[in-house]
Amino acid sequence: MTPELLSIGKLADTTGLSVSAVRYYDQIGLIETATRVGGKRRFTSETIGRVNFVQRSQDAGFSLEEIRQILNDTAGGWHDLVESKLDELTKRRDRLNEAIAMLSEIRECGCEVVATCKASRSC
Amino acid sequence: MTPELLSIGKLADTTGLSVSAVRYYDQIGLIETATRVGGKRRFTSETIGRVNFVQRSQDAGFSLEEIRQILNDTAGGWHDLVESKLDELTKRRDRLNEAIAMLSEIRECGCEVVATCKASRSC
DNA sequence: GTAGGACCTCGAGTGCACTTCATGTCAAGA
DNA sequence: TCTTGACATGAAGTGCACTCGAGGTCCTAC
Numbered sequence: 045m046t047p048e049l050l051s052i053g054k055l056a057d058t059t060g061l062s063v064s065a066v067r068y069y070d071q072i073g074l075i076e077t078a079t080r081v082g083g084k085r086r087f088t089s090e091t092i093g094r095v096n097f098v099q100r101s102q103d104a105g106f107s108l109e110e111i112r113q114i115l116n117d118t119a120g121g122w123h124d125l126v127e128s129k130l131d132e133l134t135k136r137r138d139r140l141n142e143a144i145a146m147l148s149e150i151r152e153c154g155c156e157v158v159a160t161c162k163a164s165r166s167c
Numbered sequence: 168m169t170p171e172l173l174s175i176g177k178l179a180d181t182t183g184l185s186v187s188a189v190r191y192y193d194q195i196g197l198i199e200t201a202t203r204v205g206g207k208r209r210f211t212s213e214t215i216g217r218v219n220f221v222q223r224s225q226d227a228g229f230s231l232e233e234i235r236q237i238l239n240d241t242a243g244g245w246h247d248l249v250e251s252k253l254d255e256l257t258k259r260r261d262r263l264n265e266a267i268a269m270l271s272e273i274r275e276c277g278c279e280v281v282a283t284c285k286a287s288r289s290c
Numbered sequence: 291g292t293a294g295g296a297c298c299t300c301g302a303g304t305g306c307a308c309t310t311c312a313t314g315t316c317a318a319g320a
Numbered sequence: 321t322c323t324t325g326a327c328a329t330g331a332a333g334t335g336c337a338c339t340c341g342a343g344g345t346c347c348t349a350c
Contacts, residue, residue, distance in 0.1 A: 143227035
């Protein structure tokens with residue numbers, strides 16, 4: 045029942061962000077405006093979930109600006125963004141798999157010099 | 168049997184790079200030093216393979232500097248770099264899959280507003 | 291009462307991978 | 321002859337996602 049407010053340092057610790065990154069996120073409106081106690085930011089534990097979402101979305105290849113748009117959208121228009129990003133992601137996964145295959149091949153080829161290695165050309 | 172030399176514009180076209188990017192790659196030593204004809208760069212078709220390798224490696228998450236190192240390494244030391252990058256890539260693929268799962272879930276949830284959507288918190 | 295640590299703001303700096311700009315050369319075609 | 325287009329150079333600019341530095345406040349502990 046206690047509000048359980050977090051300092052910026054605690055939030056940074058639990059999310060793995062740096063303190064300056066949290067301030068930056070705050071500044072660009074990516075996280076709910078923190079309440080202030082004596083000038084210092086206090087976050088609710090909700091913000092942890094929010095930051096996690098931001099981090100996952102970043103992993104997904106969204107820019108912070110896109111994430112901000114998605115989070116601030118109240119008209120459902122974000123669906124298109126998610127849809128096209130999903131498309132992009134599956135393509136990226138394919139490319140990633142190709143890259144992994146190429147690297148595995150190069151690793152196995154026994155060449156000393158990549159520049160002249162067939163594996164680096166053949167894929 | 169003809170050497171089949173490519174102008175910078177042709178190389179850019181066939182690889183999908185911009186002309187200025189090719190010049191940049193040339194400048195930082197990522198592609199074999201081009202021969203010059205009347206001051207103008209002429210590339211062999213080998214360079215296309217080289218650029219493709221660079222592009223794939225970039226997809227794999229290597230920086231241009233790392234790629235340069237790999238290509239210039241003549242002592243086999245690049246194996247470590249490739250090995251650790253493979254590790255990183257498989258992790259990244261896992262995260263990518265998670266992100267795809269999260270986005271799919273959000274897409275399906277029917278929420279209007281992501282900020283308050285359970286799916287964005289639950290993953 | 292002073293030292294330390296966590297916090298604050300604002301502005302500038304960073305690294306990467308290019309891109310843009312200003313200025314110039316050169317060959318081909320109308 | 322003159323224009324057009326592709327090419328050249330070097331230096332500066334761009335966008336993103338932070339990071340750093342300077343200078344200041346506030347609280348706790350010794």
